[in-house]
Amino acid sequence: MKLRSKAAALLLLALAALLLALLSLRAGRAEPPAPLARPASAPQRHPARVPARWPGPGALPRAGPGARRRRPLRPRPRAERRGAVRLEKLARRPGEPRSFQAVLPPELWIHLAVVACGSRLEETLVMLKSAVLFSHRKIQFHIFTEDSLKPEFDKQVILKDVDSLLYVDTDVLFLRPVDDIWKLLRLFNSTQLAAMAPEHEIPKIGWYSRFARHPFYGSAGVNSGVMLMNLTRIRSTQFKNSMIPTGLAWEDMLYPLYQKYKNAITWGDQDLLNIIFYFNPECLYVFPCQWNYRPDHCMYGSNCREAEHEGVSILHGNRGVYHDDKQPTFKALYEAIRDFPFQDNLFQSMYYPLQLKFLETVHTLCGRIPQVFLKQIEKTMKRAYEKHVIIHVGPNQIH
Numbered sequence: 001m002k003l004r005s006k007a008a009a010l011l012l013l014a015l016a017a018l019l020l021a022l023l024s025l026r027a028g029r030a031e032p033p034a035p036l037a038r039p040a041s042a043p044q045r046h047p048a049r050v051p052a053r054w055p056g057p058g059a060l061p062r063a064g065p066g067a068r069r070r071r072p073l074r075p076r077p078r079a080e081r082r083g084a085v086r087l088e089k090l091a092r093r094p095g096e097p098r099s100f101q102a103v104l105p106p107e108l109w110i111h112l113a114v115v116a117c118g119s120r121l122e123e124t125l126v127m128l129k130s131a132v133l134f135s136h137r138k139i140q141f142h143i144f145t146e147d148s149l150k151p152e153f154d155k156q157v158i159l160k161d162v163d164s165l166l167y168v169d170t171d172v173l174f175l176r177p178v179d180d181i182w183k184l185l186r187l188f189n190s191t192q193l194a195a196m197a198p199e200h201e202i203p204k205i206g207w208y209s210r211f212a213r214h215p216f217y218g219s220a221g222v223n224s225g226v227m228l229m230n231l232t233r234i235r236s237t238q239f240k241n242s243m244i245p246t247g248l249a250w251e252d253m254l255y256p257l258y259q260k261y262k263n264a265i266t267w268g269d270q271d272l273l274n275i276i277f278y279f280n281p282e283c284l285y286v287f288p289c290q291w292n293y294r295p296d297h298c299m300y301g302s303n304c305r306e307a308e309h310e311g312v313s314i315l316h317g318n319r320g321v322y323h324d325d326k327q328p329t330f331k332a333l334y335e336a337i338r339d340f341p342f343q344d345n346l347f348q349s350m351y352y353p354l355q356l357k358f359l360e361t362v363h364t365l366c367g368r369i370p371q372v373f374l375k376q377i378e379k380t381m382k383r384a385y386e387k388h389v390i391i392h393v394g395p396n397q398i399h
Contacts, residue, residue: 108137110137110139110140110179110182111139111140111142111162111164111165111166112131112139112140112165113141113142113165113166113168114128114142114167115145116149117149118146122338123170124145125152126334127170127172127173128141130173131174131178133340133342134175134176134178134377135177137178137179137182139178162231163231164229164230164231164232165229165231166178166181166182166227166228166229167226167229168225168226168227168314169318171225171316171322172225172226173314173315173317173337175314175315175376176314176377176380177380181226181287181291181313184228184285184287187285188285192282192285193230193234194229194234194277194284194285195228195285195286196222196223196224196227196273196284196286197226197288197289197291197292198218198221198222198289201297201303202220202303203220209221212264214265214274215242215275216274217278217281217284218286222270222274222284222286223294223316224273225292225294226292228285234250235250237283239280239283241253241257243256253276257275257276261275289304289306290304290313292316293307293312294316294318295318295321295330295366298329299365299366301365304372310375310376311371311373311374311375311376312372312375312376313376315333317330322334322335327364328364329366329373330366333354333373336353346385350377351381354374354377355374358370
């Protein structure tokens with residue numbers, strides 16, 4: 001009897017040990033997986049393979065016994081809500097924490113200014129949309145407009161104690177993150193306080209060198225459609241001028257300067273800026289034409305080398321080319337951004353249709369170089385795809 005009892009006790013102990021082992025194994029499998037990070041050597045996938053939509057649960061492979069769990073995907077917003085998303089919400093890119101202000105303090109935000117008057121409302125909204133669409137950092141918009149247009153914007157913001165600012169015309173489109181032009185502030189030397197692109201790449205056929213009746217910067221002048229400014233330096237600088245032998249502060253100089261040259265001015269504020277930097281050339285940083293690409297850079301033949309090598313960074317559709325058929329390549333880009341719903345896939349709903357539209361513009365000089373317009377867009381989309389799909393979903397889970 002004792003021997004039988006002892007054998008039964010040993011058998012029970014063995015069964016208990018086996019049960020404990022099974023329980024610990026199941027508990028180990030149920031632990032949440034560590035965050036999935038992309039290995040440094042992981043190959044980049046070609047952007048053309050991006051899915052049209054995030055795959056639904058039915059499109060994913062069945063989880064095997066050792067498969068990692070993933071967060072459930074958010075349902076796609078209904079179509080009628082697409083246009084109701086506010087710019088403040090859109091400024092948070094996918095994958096960023098919701099409390100963006102806690103990550104990036106206000107003094108590090110990008111400040112973007114625009115003047116919107118008359119019939120420029122749609123252009124202004126599409127420009128702001130392009131800035132939000134391709135950028136990563138928090139952007140504060142400073143919109144100066146008429147009383148009749150104020151209700152169209154979320155709120156009126158007045159410049160106050162802003163250190164640096166990017167001003168753009170309403171007919172500008174960002175084809176890469178605003179963050180990238182903002183970084184040019186770091187390239188200013190100790191005397192530079194503003195940055196603009198040349199008015200023309202070939203001085204002998206430029207407007208200023210042929211027609212200007214007032215002083216202008218350099219050999220071809222500068223274009224004020226995209227202007228990066230260090231306002232702190234501007235406020236503290238005494239500017240040389242043609243009116244008095246001593247320097248004048250910015251706000252004390254503008255009106256007298258206008259009064260002196262008003263009969264010779266054709267292009268308004270741009271002419272005044274050219275006069276100012278003619279007398280103060282050490283204050284200006286000149287950035288390449290890819291940051292202010294206009295029809296002049298391709299309608300007589302391609303003459304912006306930086307855009308040929310790196311692609312257009314900021315498109316400037318002056319002369320109303322977004323709204324007529326004189327430059328269909330510019331118009332196609334404008335309409336693609338205007339009509340793009342934020343919730344859609346960038347490749348499927350913007351990039352591929354844009355390529356098809358460009359095929360219809362090859363009969364124009366600007367349309368013969370589509371890669372110049374698409375290069376930065378493709379690069380920006382590819383970075384977003386790799387960040388939000390390959391890193392967050394995982395390279396081994398894309399099919």
